[in-house]
Amino acid sequence: MKILLAHTFYRSSAPSGEDAVYLNERKLLEEHFDVVRFEKYNDDLDDSTLGKQIGLALSGAWSKTTYQELSRLIKQTRPDLAHFHNTFPQLTPSAWAACQDQGVPVVQTLHNFRFICPGALLQRDGKPCEDCIDGSIINALKHRCYRDSIPTTGAQVWTIVRNRWNGSFRNNVNRYIALTEFAASRLAAGGLPREKITIKPNFLLDTPAMGKGEGGYIIYTGRLSEEKGIKTLLKAWQQIDSPITLKLAGDGPLRQELEQYCLSHRLNVEFLGFCARQNILELVGDALLQVVPSEWYEGFPMVILEAYSCGTPVLASRIGSLNEIVQEGETGYKFSPGDVESLTSTLRSILSDLDSLKLMRPTVRQVFLDQYTAECNLARTRKIYEQVIENTPANARV
CATH class of the missing domain: 3.40.50.2000 (Glycogen Phosphorylase B;)
Incomplete structure (x- = not known):
């Protein structure tokens, strides 16, 4: 089975646990599948001014460049399935469209709430916030939820609204992976299709020795x-x-x-x-x-x-x-x-x-x-891949 694995790495100045989880999963999958990488690095982006920050946030809605790059890669490598981790801001939902247009089913791991929350974390002032679930997503503008800025928050709101309206969240992802039942419930409450969400927790690549707990x-x-x-x-x-x-x-x-x-x-x-x-x-x-x-x-x-x-x-x-x-x-x-x-x-x-x-x-x-363990994660991941491929009509695949 050939898997296209896609991820946007966070800035090295603001390291993310998502990157560590992705690297662990990439290493595991490369030991058991034929893996093709499609990776971007946010260190390559210039967000030195507010205007550039707004531009980057707006580009998170759709990227013609990403669509074209990924379409070429798919034609060259012909993967059976594409598995995405972080898509923001460089990959964008346009990457899903490139896959679907080439007949490649899409799996998207959700490490946070970015597709339903402009701030990505369902958090405000250090506390949980579900204003955009319980009410209008316009609440995010009132609270300046992304970078404490109305313009950059507005760009994030536009990304979510655009991909709701055009059906991208519902139609261009075959299976979402949430880390817990709780996350799945919030994501579904925020508008993602619950029937497409599967639970797969994080894992450790290695198995450390058991400790004795005698340190006092x-x-x-x-x-x-x-x-x-x-x-x-x-x-x-x-x-x-x-x-x-x-x-x-x-x-x-x-x-x-x-x-x-x-x-x-x-x-x-x-x-x-x-x-x-x-x-x-x-x-x-x-x-x-x-x-x-x-x-x-x-x-x-x-x-x-x-x-x-x-x-x-x-x-x-x-x-x-x-x-x-x-x-x-x-x-x-x-x-x-x-x-x-x-x-x-x-x-x-x-x-x-x-x-x-x-x-x-x-x-x-x-x-x-x-x-x-890694073995548990591999079994869960393989099962998800097999189910997604099985449920994708043969005439729709590459």
Whole structure:
């Protein structure tokens, strides 16, 4: 089976987890399929002025250049199926049209909510926002949801509206892949055809060794920013009387403020800064617990998969996909998002019975082995490809 794999890489100055997920999937697929790449790099784009930013945003609706380039590549390579990841802003829905016009069925992985939300994240001011689902997409203009600008937001609104009106979202994609049932529900509520959405979670390319959880600390790994709920975590930790250390592995715009907060309140918190992935896996494997206190709609956090792979239970906020991924009492625990008292109470309960965390570790590890390995992902992906090709009439294919 020959697969055309397409992706637009984010700027290196603003690295995205989507790029990492794409690279992992590309490596896996190239080991098992004949893969043709069609890739663009946003580092190549000039957005140094507002006018150029508006132009780039508008070009996200349709690209004649992309249509022509991809049409030529399809004629040269004759793939059985095209699988897209990030299409913004260079690939655009015109890439789907090029595939359909050449008889190549299209699979589109949805890492975010860009096709229903001009800001892509269903987030505003660090909190969930569904104004464009519950009401008019014009709400995005009022809130300046893309780059805090009415013109650039307007361009994003136009991209969504145009591809709704011309039927591109419904007709030019044979199968959408959402990472969770929660994401699928929001995408469908925002107008994508639910019957075309399949669930396929993220995965880890490798299978790390199981950790022992004997480090005597709790860990948070990730960006130190408002929407991640890190302030809620520290306020709750302030209420915890325990010799156990809270370690924060990561960096971000709140670091200086958080360090000052911990210093002034004499909190038992250690800031580790940025850590290489292998160090992260070792830290998470030795941790008693991984905390994911997010206050926005995460996609499918790799930090949870890394914790599961090491057998480390997860304490997560009960919001969006996190509520779905973490199973209460089986792979971890949950608390109300942004609720200091809820988090404090849950932490106290967990720390009063550390033996339960140890007993949970084999189950956590087994959940990873059963659901989130490269082998699991390959089987799911192959099944999706086969179904899409089978359901595409032979006379419509290349």
